Amino acid sequence: MNFILLARKVLILLGLMLLSACSPQQKPDQLTVVKERQVLRVGTLMNPTSYYFDHDREQGFEYDLAKRFAARMGVELQMVPRFDVNDLFTLLRRGDVDLVAAGLDRTASRDTLYRFGPPYDIISQKLVFKQGSRQRPRDLEQVTDGEIVVVAGSSHHEYLKSLGDSVPTLNWRATRDHDAVELLRMVARDEIDYTIADSNQLEVQRRAYPGLSIAFTVKQEQPVAWALSAGTDDSLYSAVIQYFGEIRSSGRLAYIKEQHFGHVKQFNYVTTSLFIEAVKSDLPQYIDMFKEHAGTLDWRLLAAISYQESLWNPRAVSPTGVRGMMMLTLPTAKAMGVKSRLNAEQSIRGGARYLERMLRRVPARIPEPDRTWFALAAYNIGFGHLEDARVLTEVQGGNPDRWLDVKQRLPLLRKKEFYRQTKFGFARGDEPVTYVGNIRRFYDTLKWLDEQGRL
Numbered sequence: 001m002n003f004i005l006l007a008r009k010v011l012i013l014l015g016l017m018l019l020s021a022c023s024p025q026q027k028p029d030q031l032t033v034v035k036e037r038q039v040l041r042v043g044t045l046m047n048p049t050s051y052y053f054d055h056d057r058e059q060g061f062e063y064d065l066a067k068r069f070a071a072r073m074g075v076e077l078q079m080v081p082r083f084d085v086n087d088l089f090t091l092l093r094r095g096d097v098d099l100v101a102a103g104l105d106r107t108a109s110r111d112t113l114y115r116f117g118p119p120y121d122i123i124s125q126k127l128v129f130k131q132g133s134r135q136r137p138r139d140l141e142q143v144t145d146g147e148i149v150v151v152a153g154s155s156h157h158e159y160l161k162s163l164g165d166s167v168p169t170l171n172w173r174a175t176r177d178h179d180a181v182e183l184l185r186m187v188a189r190d191e192i193d194y195t196i197a198d199s200n201q202l203e204v205q206r207r208a209y210p211g212l213s214i215a216f217t218v219k220q221e222q223p224v225a226w227a228l229s230a231g232t233d234d235s236l237y238s239a240v241i242q243y244f245g246e247i248r249s250s251g252r253l254a255y256i257k258e259q260h261f262g263h264v265k266q267f268n269y270v271t272t273s274l275f276i277e278a279v280k281s282d283l284p285q286y287i288d289m290f291k292e293h294a295g296t297l298d299w300r301l302l303a304a305i306s307y308q309e310s311l312w313n314p315r316a317v318s319p320t321g322v323r324g325m326m327m328l329t330l331p332t333a334k335a336m337g338v339k340s341r342l343n344a345e346q347s348i349r350g351g352a353r354y355l356e357r358m359l360r361r362v363p364a365r366i367p368e369p370d371r372t373w374f375a376l377a378a379y380n381i382g383f384g385h386l387e388d389a390r391v392l393t394e395v396q397g398g399n400p401d402r403w404l405d406v407k408q409r410l411p412l413l414r415k416k417e418f419y420r421q422t423k424f425g426f427a428r429g430d431e432p433v434t435y436v437g438n439i440r441r442f443y444d445t446l447k448w449l450d451e452q453g454r455l
Helices: 002-022 030-037 061-073 085-094 155-162 180-188 199-205 235-250 252-261 269-281 287-293 299-310 330-335 344-361 370-381 383-395 403-414 430-451
Strands: 039-045 052-054 057-059 076-082 114-116 121-130 148-151 172-175 195-198 212-224 227-229
Touching: 030 039, 030 061, 030 235, 039 061, 039 085, 061 076, 061 235, 061 252, 076 085, 085 227, 121 155, 121 180, 121 199, 148 155, 148 180, 148 195, 155 172, 155 195, 155 212, 180 195, 180 199, 180 212, 195 199, 199 212, 199 252, 227 235, 235 252, 252 403, 269 430, 287 299, 287 344, 299 344, 299 370, 299 430, 330 344, 344 370, 370 383, 370 403, 370 430, 383 403, 403 430
Parallel strands: 039 076, 148 172
Antiparallel strands: 052 057, 114 227, 121 195, 121 212
16 A cells, blocks of 8 residues: 555656656746846947947947946947848847837837837927928928938838828838938938938938928927837836936936037037038148147047137137137237237147146046036136036036036026126126037037048
8 A cells, every 4th residue: 555655656756747847947038138148239220320430439329328228237238230220120029139229219000019118309200301402391282393202111101101192292202222311411412302300310410411401390209219029028128117217317318418419409500501611611721730739639629619719710809809710818828839829820739738738627537528528618718617617516416527517507607696606706608508519510510521531
């Protein structure tokens, strides 16, 4: 009897072991897989607003967001760039990337296929044409004199398809041969009639192509978010939600936006057009001087400062007495060894050395690019007034080492209730904010023209 009971126990044990061996092992969640792999794979678009290389260094708004997210998880970041959004979604469906970060606007059709994280930006979609090439249409029914070209698979393509035959006169096509940035440039070169562009990409491209003109807004307030695969695994999705909650509440998201796009919002057609004309007509006679005397600076930054100061006019004189290519005061010129402020080369050399001095005075703990923006503000308003604004920023609970926070307080130096508390008193604090923004735009345009071999 005991033998029979023992045999039964053995059979039951063997059955349980066999059942355990045959049962599928529990699959680890997606976040665990990423951490065990020690690499976060992020699909993205290769373009100026998402991901690009600058002197062999990875750059871009989406890259900065993804890099911080990967660091938060303690893993390495692997960007997987493509030129076609359809290719990115294919990678996501196959599991070849963990998420897609490419400035994607969340649409109803995409919502049925993928899961989107929290929106981190709001854009609009604009119909774009070349200024002066045709009469401006006010809606799609007035687009009767040309063809709209959009990127195949884009949300713009989805929108035009959704119209069906509701606008029978509308002539459009989708292409896989060009990306959104190329289409904008083709509009500027009169190679195509119209395209539909996201507002953030348009703002960046207008720095180099000021002739890009907005006909009307096609769609308002489109949320932009990261895309993840649809499924029951919430682990990585939850990590994305938590990450964006953290960087939004801490102000880090606003800071990253400021670094990439804070200077492109205020587009001015006349100013940008005149600058590009001056690059062709005036810069060639001074470009070697900027390169020779730049020292530790980027010569293109030095040239951008000079244009902002004097429009590259070596004999420029302001009502306040500053003069020359770099608009130096007499005391500054003497301190920098400049004998004649109206001598272009001496002025450029003196201005470069003075900016280097401002850079050295900025606290070493402040990283780039904020370090440069602070130095430019000091070049314009004086280091003392800049320090007053930084102190005021700290008193008000902002970060005195962050340009985004300080530029919001600089204009307060005009108001008595604030400047009476400062060491150096009244200052036209709104001027360095505009000054730095203009130089950043000119600098970005020069960098782009230089990279295109057009300088």
